[in-house]
Amino acid sequence: MNFRNLLGAAFGALLLGGVCSAAADTVKVGIIGPFSGPFALQGKNFQAGVQAYMGLNGKSVAGHDVEVVYRDLPAANPAQARALAQELVVKDKVQYLGGVYFTPDAMAIAPLLVQANTPLVIFNAATSAILTKSPLAVRTSFTTAQTTTPLGQVVADNGVKKVISAVSDYGPGIDAEGAFKKAFSAAGGEIVDSIRMPMNTNDFSPIMQRVKDSGAEAVFAFLPSGPTTLGFVKSFNETGLKKSGIKLFAPGDLTQESDLPALGEAADGTLTTFHYAVSHDSPENKAFVEAAGKALGNPAELSFPAVGAFDGMHVIYKMIEATDGKQDAQKAVDAVKGLSWTSPRGPVSIDADTRHITENIYLRQVAKDADGKFINKEIKTFENQKDPGLAAK
Structure with missing residues (x-):
């Protein structure tokens, strides 16, 4: 046998x-x-x-x-x-x-x-x-569709018309890309280019050059939390994209609390949507x-x-x-x-x-608390969100 x-x-x-x-x-x-x-x-x-x-x-x-x-x-x-x-x-x-x-x-x-x-x-x-x-x-x-969908309207509300998306090339990244594109397009926005990155990507400079050349006003990004997200945000800043006025939007994976001390000022002001913040x-x-x-x-x-x-x-x-x-x-x-x-x-x-879990999704902004520590500060609540990805199946 x-x-x-x-x-x-x-x-x-x-x-x-x-x-x-x-x-x-x-x-x-x-x-x-x-x-x-x-x-x-x-x-x-x-x-x-x-x-x-x-x-x-x-x-x-x-x-x-x-x-x-x-x-x-x-x-x-x-x-x-x-x-x-x-x-x-x-x-x-x-x-x-x-x-x-x-x-x-x-x-x-x-x-x-x-x-x-x-x-x-x-x-x-x-x-x-x-x-x-x-x-x-x-x-x-x-799910990434659940945490990402509210972000489409948020980006449009921030006056952004053209976005380039950059996501890790596996299930959650593809889900995030699809959910954001659907929500942002419904709000009147345009996706000018879509980048899918191998999960083991650690050199993001070619990605940032592509962002710069795209003419987009903002980047939508999804990567699994860990070394990749830390590297992506650092590269976004070190290549001068933030300084040039290009905005960065993402689900909360990109600004998990354990990374905020290392990101520091590089993440200040970043808007994300997510199901949880340690500061809740x-x-x-x-x-x-x-x-x-x-x-x-x-x-x-x-x-x-x-x-x-x-x-x-x-x-x-x-x-x-x-x-x-x-x-x-x-x-x-x-x-x-x-x-x-x-x-x-x-x-x-x-x-x-x-x-699947039904939950609130929160719009958060990276900001300093009363002690000068960077946190994900909840500034808006999208109540009782189901998974749009499952609803569509």
Whole structure:
């Protein structure tokens, strides 16, 4: 029997055993994320969100202890993501999967879920189409179409008529490009050129020259948060585009809080739209920031993946409660369809049809707070935003 058949047999045994078994004393949750390598800070934020939730809500639910098992996926690698998910389900016997930073990895894991009888709660991966690949996937983060769509009107309201777009050439970047183009065009704007950059791009000077030559008044940019976004914003400034009067607009990935000290004056005044800012003013967020900052050890490293993980654990706890610790993936997912609660980011809910989070999207401006520290200051709210990308499918 080859490995694939063996794995199928193991999944089948889990399926039969999981639905019929008595409630478990310990429920295991497997979290896949980048805990080393260039995106390690995002993985640390996954862990911080998980630890903050368990610290504020306890390490058991409905009489069942919750044990978290972490697996490291340093960069996008669909084959490795699939192997890690298989290992967690078969060897570690987790009942829930969570995390997943990059879209290609989520796409690779999704086809396993039904046979494994295991829900996947996505803490970050942001392409709309992921949730169409399995009925057992739920997302507590955002999509780039969701965070980008309000920006089209914002850019038009700032008097900009011509924009060049520059996005990373993978699912979320393509989603962001399409969403911005649709919204900006509807507001009367024109996209004069579209640039798609390989995900491993680290020399942005040719991109900036193309921007300069395009005659655009502004750039719309999307890149995955991490070294690439930091490099893009620095290059935008160092090549003189900001000084020449060209404006930069983006979803909030480009100005994540952990990068703001390094960006400094280079990011001052930048407008972004996003689902969360560390500076969000609410009692729920204050408690979250304190707990997550303590888990990180360095509160300055707190960024948006932590809130996706925090709310992801809330959803998983509700699933465990609904199934009384039994492994019944469909019942678990059905239990959170329509679920609503107050997140550190504001009011949220899980759309019953798409299994994606409905949330506020905020217009933010990089500015100094009373202590002279750069923050993403929320200046406008777009309430109860669903995912336009899923709505269009």
